[in-house]
Amino acid sequence: MSLPTIPHHWLSLPNEILNDICSQLTDRDIKNLRLTCSHFKDVVPLRLDRVFISANPRDVDVFSAIAAHDVLRRQVVEIIWDDALLQETGWFVGDEDDAADYKDAPKWFSRDCGESLWEITSSSETLRMEAAEWTKIPLLPISECWVYYQQLFQQQREVLQSGAHNRALEDAWRLRRFPNVRSVTVTPAAHGRLFFPLFKTPTIRAFPPGFVYPIPRGWPSSKDMVLELDEWGDAGDNFSYPNGNDWQGFRAVTSILARYPYDLTELRVDAFKVSSGLNVRMFEKPCRALADFITIITRPSFQRLHLDLMTGGQDQLGWPAFTSGHLARALSAAQLKSLSIRTDVATAAGDGEVEAVSPPSLSTIFTRANMSCLRHFGLSGFFIREDDLMRTLADLPHALLQTVELSFLRFDRELWATYSYDCRYIVEETFGHLLERIRDELPWQDVSLTVGDNLPYYMEGRAIWVNVDNFLHSGGANPFSADKWGMYMEDGFGVVKDLFDEAYERPDVSDEQLEYMGYRCWGTYPCNEQCRW
Numbered sequence: 130m131s132l133p134t135i136p137h138h139w140l141s142l143p144n145e146i147l148n149d150i151c152s153q154l155t156d157r158d159i160k161n162l163r164l165t166c167s168h169f170k171d172v173v174p175l176r177l178d179r180v181f182i183s184a185n186p187r188d189v190d191v192f193s194a195i196a197a198h199d200v201l202r203r204q205v206v207e208i209i210w211d212d213a214l215l216q217e218t219g220w221f222v223g224d225e226d227d228a229a230d231y232k233d234a235p236k237w238f239s240r241d242c243g244e245s246l247w248e249i250t251s252s253s254e255t256l257r258m259e260a261a262e263w264t265k266i267p268l269l270p271i272s273e274c275w276v277y278y279q280q281l282f283q284q285q286r287e288v289l290q291s292g293a294h295n296r297a298l299e300d301a302w303r304l305r306r307f308p309n310v311r312s313v314t315v316t317p318a319a320h321g322r323l324f325f326p327l328f329k330t331p332t333i334r335a336f337p338p339g340f341v342y343p344i345p346r347g348w349p350s351s352k353d354m355v356l357e358l359d360e361w362g363d364a365g366d367n368f369s370y371p372n373g374n375d376w377q378g379f380r381a382v383t384s385i386l387a388r389y390p391y392d393l394t395e396l397r398v399d400a401f402k403v404s405s406g407l408n409v410r411m412f413e414k415p416c417r418a419l420a421d422f423i424t425i426i427t428r429p430s431f432q433r434l435h436l437d438l439m440t441g442g443q444d445q446l447g448w449p450a451f452t453s454g455h456l457a458r459a460l461s462a463a464q465l466k467s468l469s470i471r472t473d474v475a476t477a478a479g480d481g482e483v484e485a486v487s488p489p490s491l492s493t494i495f496t497r498a499n500m501s502c503l504r505h506f507g508l509s510g511f512f513i514r515e516d517d518l519m520r521t522l523a524d525l526p527h528a529l530l531q532t533v534e535l536s537f538l539r540f541d542r543e544l545w546a547t548y549s550y551d552c553r554y555i556v557e558e559t560f561g562h563l564l565e566r567i568r569d570e571l572p573w574q575d576v577s578l579t580v581g582d583n584l585p586y587y588m589e590g591r592a593i594w595v596n597v598d599n600f601l602h603s604g605g606a607n608p609f610s611a612d613k614w615g616m617y618m619e620d621g622f623g624v625v626k627d628l629f630d631e632a633y634e635r636p637d638v639s640d641e642q643l644e645y646m647g648y649r650c651w652g653t654y655p656c657n658e659q660c661r662w
């Protein structure tokens with residue numbers, strides 16, 4: 130059978146019209162269009178605005194090839210460092226000793242693959258029937274997954290030992306191979322969820338269909354336990370360590386960026402709502418990484434900073450990473466227009482540890498001096514006192530401020546009252562009461578406020594989001610009802626979104642309403658028989 134021919138009038142379209150059509154297409158559609166004939170390959174440019182690099186040779190090779198291409202390299206405006214490292218063994222005691230006990234794969238690998246599968250089945254409770262594409266993928270046998278995983282791990286080890294990824298970034302940065310880069314992101318969350326990567330890096334795109342593996346995060350996580358972080362130490366020059374506990378990607382990126390001046394406008398140390406972040410102890414005392422960080426953010430071109438921090442053990446030490454003043458002074462030396470800081474304080478402290486957590490004052494981080502130019506302010510994952518937060522919000526430059534995001538905050542007095550069963554105090558410090566004070570006390574007529582709240586069940590990357598402008602500016606209802614003590618968002622106000630699945634978006638309503646609307650509810654997700662290894 131001959132291939133269908135392309136109508137002549139399509140080939141004669143003016144470039145202006147063709148460019149307008151292509152602007153509506155996805156990256157995948159553009160790639161497919163370029164494959165149809167030589168004409169479209171010549172006239173339709175490949176859309177490539179960001180590049181990835183990691184401790185995998187495929188990512189390093191693609192990064193270097195783009196850096197050497199005189200056309201493609203000029204399109205790049207963002208570099209993303211995937212700092213998720215594959216693990217050699219599991220996290221449980223004895224995992225490193227089970228190599229001789231397995232037939233097809235180690236027990237830890239089978240167990241962790243099962244957890245990856247469980248996560249996507251449990252995350253599919255509200256996908257529409259026809260949208261569950263992952264259920265149609267035949268899964269590879271566990272033995273084949275293990276063989277491929279070992280190949281990936283060996284490749285990663287070789288890159289870490291050689292430092293090839295660090296050299297590739299340094300060469301590109303030193304030679305200004307990407308003259309239009311404005312943003313650099315370091316993240317441990319590139320792999321997202323099984324079959325739902327946050328970023329489709331060249332390495333992830335090359336995975337064989339149905340490949341199941343333990344999702345790497347690279348950095349320590351506070352999801353399962355409160356971690357006591359070690360002191361930050363300078364790790365040397367090659368950053369080639371076998372695990373992510375040294376934050377090798379952050380160290381490498383900041384060292385390289387600091388050495389070579391560049392018109393960088395944004396740095397993101399972003400865990401993308403995963404329970405992880407940069408070791409906050411870097412800000413306890415002067416060190417090389419802190420000096421590099423300050424060099425980057427204080428350059429004249431720099432404008433936007435997103436910083437996710439891990440704080441394990443800080444409450445027992447008296448919060449020295451914040452009270453030292455190093456972070457506040459660094460922010461004051463920069464002329465930031467956008468600042469977002471997220472911690473794992475609220476996540477790391479489980480219900481049983483509430484009384485042990487005494488939140489630091491926000492004034493140890495945020496001052497009028499370091500917020501004087503802000504157009505956007507984001508605060509996430511903090512334990513807060515309401516009066517303390519209101520003082521910080523009042524110090525924002527109201528004439529310049531455009532957007533504010535407050536998400537996953539836990540109120541110190543609310544939690545104390547909840548666990549002392551003293552309901553007289555519960556309504557005093559809640560999101561509902563906070564929003565009323567913002568409306569009544571702050572001159573935010575032109576400021577847009579978005580609130581993020583946790584779901585009743587925990588799932589990395591998924592949360593409820595609501596814009597409260599209608600309440601603040603137009604007399605609308607408060608999304609946090611007094612009937613629920615003002616602590617929880619009312620049904621119907623917010624939208625549930627998933628960072629790892631762009632197609633996942635649904636109203637925050639009851640399970641009965643979701644079922645009526647055609648979404649899946651708990652217990653009705655499809656189960657691929659091959660999941661039962």
